[in-house]
Amino acid sequence: MNSITVEGLGKRFKDVEAVKDVSFAVAEGEIFGFLGPNGAGKTTTINMLCTLLRPTSGTATVNGYDVVRQRKEVRRSLGLIFQETTLDDYLTAEQNLLFHAYAYSVPKSVREPRMKELLTMLELWDRRKESVATYSGGMRRRLEIARGLLHHPKVLFLDEPTLGLDPQTRRHIWRYILDLRERENLTFFMTTHYMDEAEHCDRIAVIDQGRIVALDTPDNLKDALGGDVLSLRSENNEAAMLEIRERYDLQPQLEDGQVVFNVPRGEQFLPEFVRRFGQRLLSVGIRRPTLEDVFLKLTGHAIRDEEASPAEIMRRRWGGRR
Amino acid sequence: MQDVYRGIWVISYRELLRFSRQRSRVLGSFGMPLLLLVVFGAGFNRTIGNLTPGVDFLQFVYPGIITMTVLMSSLFAGLSIVWDREFGFLREVLVAPLSRSGVILGKAVGGGGVALAQGIVLLLLAPVVGIALGPMVILQVIPLLVLVSLTLSGLGILVATMMRSQQGFQVVMQLMIFPLMFLSGIFFPVNNVPAWLQIVSKVNPLTYGVDAIRQVMLGASAAASPLVDGAPLGVTVFGHTMSVLEDAVVLGVLAVALMTAAVWSFNRQE
Ligand SMILES: Nc1ncnc2c1ncn2[C@@H]1O[C@H](COP(=O)(O)OP(=O)(O)OP(=O)(O)O)[C@@H](O)[C@H]1O
Numbered sequence A: 001m002n003s004i005t006v007e008g009l010g011k012r013f014k015d016v017e018a019v020k021d022v023s024f025a026v027a028e029g030e031i032f033g034f035l036g037p038n039g040a041g042k043t044t045t046i047n048m049l050c051t052l053l054r055p056t057s058g059t060a061t062v063n064g065y066d067v068v069r070q071r072k073e074v075r076r077s078l079g080l081i082f083q084e085t086t087l088d089d090y091l092t093a094e095q096n097l098l099f100h101a102y103a104y105s106v107p108k109s110v111r112e113p114r115m116k117e118l119l120t121m122l123e124l125w126d127r128r129k130e131s132v133a134t135y136s137g138g139m140r141r142r143l144e145i146a147r148g149l150l151h152h153p154k155v156l157f158l159d160e161p162t163l164g165l166d167p168q169t170r171r172h173i174w175r176y177i178l179d180l181r182e183r184e185n186l187t188f189f190m191t192t193h194y195m196d197e198a199e200h201c202d203r204i205a206v207i208d209q210g211r212i213v214a215l216d217t218p219d220n221l222k223d224a225l226g227g228d229v230l231s232l233r234s235e236n237n238e239a240a241m242l243e244i245r246e247r248y249d250l251q252p253q254l255e256d257g258q259v260v261f262n263v264p265r266g267e268q269f270l271p272e273f274v275r276r277f278g279q280r281l282l283s284v285g286i287r288r289p290t291l292e293d294v295f296l297k298l299t300g301h302a303i304r305d306e307e308a309s310p311a312e313i314m315r316r317r318w319g320g321r322r
Numbered sequence B: 001m002q003d004v005y006r007g008i009w010v011i012s013y014r015e016l017l018r019f020s021r022q023r024s025r026v027l028g029s030f031g032m033p034l035l036l037l038v039v040f041g042a043g044f045n046r047t048i049g050n051l052t053p054g055v056d057f058l059q060f061v062y063p064g065i066i067t068m069t070v071l072m073s074s075l076f077a078g079l080s081i082v083w084d085r086e087f088g089f090l091r092e093v094l095v096a097p098l099s100r101s102g103v104i105l106g107k108a109v110g111g112g113g114v115a116l117a118q119g120i121v122l123l124l125l126a127p128v129v130g131i132a133l134g135p136m137v138i139l140q141v142i143p144l145l146v147l148v149s150l151t152l153s154g155l156g157i158l159v160a161t162m163m164r165s166q167q168g169f170q171v172v173m174q175l176m177i178f179p180l181m182f183l184s185g186i187f188f189p190v191n192n193v194p195a196w197l198q199i200v201s202k203v204n205p206l207t208y209g210v211d212a213i214r215q216v217m218l219g220a221s222a223a224a225s226p227l228v229d230g231a232p233l234g235v236t237v238f239g240h241t242m243s244v245l246e247d248a249v250v251l252g253v254l255a256v257a258l259m260t261a262a263v264w265s266f267n268r269q270e
C-alpha cells in the first residue's frame, strides 16, 4: 500500500505558482526525499500534505485519507517536523512533549513509556526537566523529532531537518532516522537541499520552480547522466572540446575553465583517451557523478549558486524571529 | 465536539502553565493594580472627598481597578496568539487534531483564568486598603469578572487574528487600551461629564462591566443616589439607569458576538 499518493497537485498564491502539477506516490516504509533549491516549493508541498494549506488543484492522500476532505484523520496519522523551530521556549522539554500528547489524546499508559523511549534514544532524557530556551540548535531538533513521533504516526514529514546544524549533528540525526525506519516501519517524507543527505533516501524527486523534473533512486538518477564525470584542462579548451565532440560523439561543457563530460566506465576509457588526445593536457580527473551533477544537468543551474550565509540560515530556520 | 473540548483544555492548560513559569509577568500583573490602589487611596482620597453620601473616591474607584486588571490580562489572550504565530508554536497547534474553535476558546479561557486569579487576589486584598467586602459580594463579582474577561478576550483575539506582527498588534492595542480604560467610568462617573464624552463612554463595553461590579460592591441604592448635580452615580442609557442584570446581558451579548467573530476570523485566516 502507498502511504502517500499525490495526483496533479498544485498551489497558486496570488501572483506565484509555487507548486505545479506534481504527482508521485510514496510506498510504506520508504524514505522519500524532495530535493530542490530555495523557493522550489518544498515547504508548500509539505503544507498541503499536512492539511495546513489547501491545494488549488489536484488531490492527495496520506495514509489513505484525503488531505482536503479528511483533515482530522490525516492530522492524527502523521507527524511533522517543521523547517522553522516550533517549540515553546517557556516550557521544559517534558512539558512540550506533554502538550503534544494531550493534543493528540495519547493515553498516559502509552505516553509515559513512549516519552522515555524517545527521549532516551535521542539522548535528551537527562535534560528533559530543563527549559527549552537553554537548548542548542541540535537539541531542539532532536526534541522536535521526539515530539513528532510521540503519537505513533505512520508517516513522518521532515522539512529540512538538518538545516543549520553542524556536520556531526547532521550525521547523528540521520542515524536516528535510519534507526527509526528499522524499528517502527515508518514512512519518511523529507525535504533537503543537501546533496549528501539526499543520498540516504530510497528515492528522490528533484523539484525546481514548483515542478518535479526527475524522480528515481539516487543511483538511477546518477546513472542516467551517462556514466562517470571526466574533467580536464588543456592549453586550448576550445580545440579540446571540438576534438571530443568529433571523435567520441560526446557533449562536453565548459565549467570554471574545465572541460567536463560524461562517459560510461570512465576508468577504462581514460588511458586510451589520454594516449590519443591531440592537445596538450594540463590536468585530467575522473569521479563518480553526484546528485549535484544530476541537478545541474536537469535544471541548467546549480542547486545553490552560493553557500547560504549563516544569517540566511537563521532566517529560514527561525522564521520572522530576531 | 470532542476536539473542541480537548482544544479548550489543552490550550488553556498551556496558557496557565506558561503564565506560572514567567515570574516577572506574575509579579507585574499584581504590582500595577496594587500600586494604583495605594496611589488612589493615599493620594486622591482626601482631596476628592465623597462623590455621593457614603461613597468616597477609593470605594468608587476600587471596582474599576479590578476591572482594569481583568482588561489587561484578557487582552493578553490576543497577544499570546500573535506570539505563537511569530515564534512558530502556532503551527504545532494548527497541525494537531484540535478544532480551530477550540483553540480560540482555549486562549480565551486561559486568559480568563489568569485574569480571574488576579481579580480574586485583589478582592482578597480589599480589607488592606480599607474596603469591607462580604463573601456574598465576592461570589457575585466573580461571574461578572468572567463575563468582562470573555468580552475583552474576544476583542483581543479578534484583533490578533487580523494582525501579522507583534508590533502591529501592540500598536493597535495601545490605541485601544487607553480609551477603553479612561472612558469607561473607572475614574469618573459617566453621567457627570460633557455630552460627547458620555456618548463615547456608553458605547464602551467596559463601562457596563465597571458599573455592574460597582453596583454589587456599593449596593444598588448607591448607584441610584444622585451626584452633586443630580444625575445618578450609575450608568444611564436613554434615561434608564442600568441594573446589574442589564449590564450583564449587555456584556454577555457582546462576549458571544466578539467570540464568534474571533473564531470566524481565525478559521478564515489559518
Ligand atoms: N503564503 C505565501 N504567500 C505567497 N507566496 C508564498 C507563500 N508561501 C510560499 N510562497 C512562495 O512560494 C514559493 C515556494 O515556497 P516554499 O516555501 O514552498 O519553497 P521551499 O522549497 O520550501 O524553499 P526553502 O528551501 O527556502 O524553504 C516561493 O516563491 C515563495 O515565495
Ligand SMILES: [Mg+2]
Binding pocket: A042, A043, A044, A083, A159
Ligand atoms: Mg522550505
